Amino acid sequence: MIPLLDLKAQYASIKGEVDAAALRVLASGHYVLGEEVARLEEEFAAYCNARHAIAVNTGTSALHLSLLAAGVGPGDEVITVSFTFVATASAICYTGARPVFVDVEPVTLTMDPTKLEAAITPRTKAIVPVHLYGQMADMDAIRAIADKHGLPVIEDACQAHGAEYKGRRAGSIGVSGCFSFYPGKNLGACGEGGIVVTSNDEHAKTIRMLRDWGQEQRYHHLLKGFNYRMDEIQGAILRVKLRYLEDWTEARRARADRYSALLAGSRVVRAPVAVADRRHVYHVYAVRSHDREHLQHALRADGIHTGLHYPIPVHLQKAHADLGYRTGDLPVSEAAAREVLSLPIYPELTLRQVEQVVAAVEQEAYVS
CATH class of the missing domain: 3.40.640.10 (Type I PLP-dependent aspartate aminotransferase-like (Major domain))
Incomplete structure (x- = not known):
């Protein structure tokens, strides 16, 4: 697992x-x-x-x-x-x-x-x-x-x-x-x-x-x-x-680099993409899938736990319905919320485990 x-x-x-x-x-x-x-x-x-x-x-x-x-x-x-x-x-x-x-950029998923x-x-x-x-x-x-x-x-x-x-x-x-x-x-x-x-x-x-x-x-x-x-x-x-944060950060970045290298050229879309002028510290490493639920269930069956960050954007949460937003108001945010799936990433994750996760992701026919 x-x-x-x-x-x-x-x-x-x-x-x-x-x-x-x-x-x-x-x-x-x-x-x-x-x-x-x-x-x-x-x-x-x-x-x-x-x-x-x-x-x-x-x-x-x-x-x-x-x-x-x-x-x-x-x-x-x-x-x-x-x-x-x-x-x-x-x-x-x-x-x-x-x-x-306001909506987010399609590449970084941060404020546009x-x-x-x-x-x-x-x-x-x-x-x-x-x-x-x-x-x-x-x-x-x-x-x-x-x-x-x-x-x-x-x-x-x-x-x-x-x-x-x-x-x-x-x-x-x-x-x-x-x-x-x-x-x-x-x-x-x-x-x-x-x-x-x-x-x-x-x-x-x-x-x-x-x-x-x-x-x-x-x-x-x-x-x-x-x-x-x-x-x-x-x-x-x-x-x-x-005192350990910098070492842990570089370990996260190394694992993210390995994910990205293995996923390059595949049908999987990385989300978001790291930008060259920014140091990404990879609290989350995510991919996008048009059939995210199937992919998540398939990975779970393979003993790989994933996460959803975030499946419902705030403007469509019932708690904030009083703000008056509707589906379609923020299309980039809404598409990301439907498709992103967070993969395991933490300093103690081994590179072999990264390879196992990628192999399991790529064997599914439902990823974008």
């Missing part, structure tokens, strides 16, 4: 360090926003080439607080994409603003800058591109339009730890970048976690207060805040894992 993800294998490879970090926190008696979280913030900010990092409890909270710090509120609109996890839109809704969706300007209205307050599957959106083109209209860009980098665009790290190009540390992410906690990176001093100050009940100091509440604090034990574990 080849799993889609193997967190047990990752834990086994660093068990001694992770256990020691967790026990150190347990012995300290300090379990929320302590020294480990502070050190993680310093180290992750440096990793992203940003001045500040503010650790929170989830990637969704990171997005929510970044939007609030940018001044987004009731009656505003925020432009984003629909081919993403629902949390991107949910964070916008938490502020009282309305998500406005050619669709962006037409979506801007007097109510638009921010733009949130999603760095899908570990590859960054076309940030120069997006920033050019945003700057023209005086709009902040907040990067949804929840799947893109260590990704780069023309040599610049994810999270360092917009006013802020938001990351998730959900266990399955390239850098994952042993539980929930998230972080905001920014080089804007005022945004950093605001987000730090908002995550801890709006306090500037204990019992001095300047803002109406939230309980979005990171647990100290997660900070300690993430510090251990951060």
Whole structure:
């Protein structure tokens, strides 16, 4: 059996360090926003080439607080994409603003800058591109339009730890970048976690207060805040894992390269395609099939687990029917949602297992 993800294998490879970090926190008696979280913030900010990092409890909270710090509120609109996890839109809704969706590029499945300007209205307050599957959106083109209209860009980098665009790290190009540390992410906690990176001093100050009940100091509440604090034990574990992130990333990239080489010239369509000026970190490696359900079932019968990221775009989810979108409004996103299938990819996956997956994919007659 080849799993889609193997967190047990990752834990086994660093068990001694992770256990020691967790026990150190347990012995300290300090379990929320302590020294480990502070050190993680310093180290992750440096990793992203940003001045500040503010650790929170989830990637969704990171997005929510970044939007609030940018001044987004009731009656505003925020432009984003629909081919993403629902949390991107949910964070916008938490502020009282309305998500406005634009379609994605067919090759990268990230925000299509050619669709962006037409979506801007007097109510638009921010733009949130999603760095899908570990590859960054076309940030120069997006920033050019945003700057023209005086709009902040907040990067949804929840799947893109260590990704780069023309040599610049994810999270360092917009006013802020938001990351998730959900266990399955390239850098994952042993539980929930998230972080905001920014080089804007005022945004950093605001987000730090908002995550801890709006306090500037204990019992001095300047803002109406939230309980979005990171647990100290997660900070300690993430510090251990951060030291391995680059090695793990290169292992993912090597496995993705092997997939791509073996699939080259076949009937399988890779989705999305890696772009030369970007460092893709492969949170997900996906293919496209016109009969995805059959392909997925056939692979499962061969002992290969796959995933769907994401089978229903956000604009067609029942939870967001109030936004008024209909089938056909975002044709590229909708086609991708019908066809993408995520293959196993993680640092511990062997190249032999990659070959097994490709052989199983190619023997099916139903792939595009």
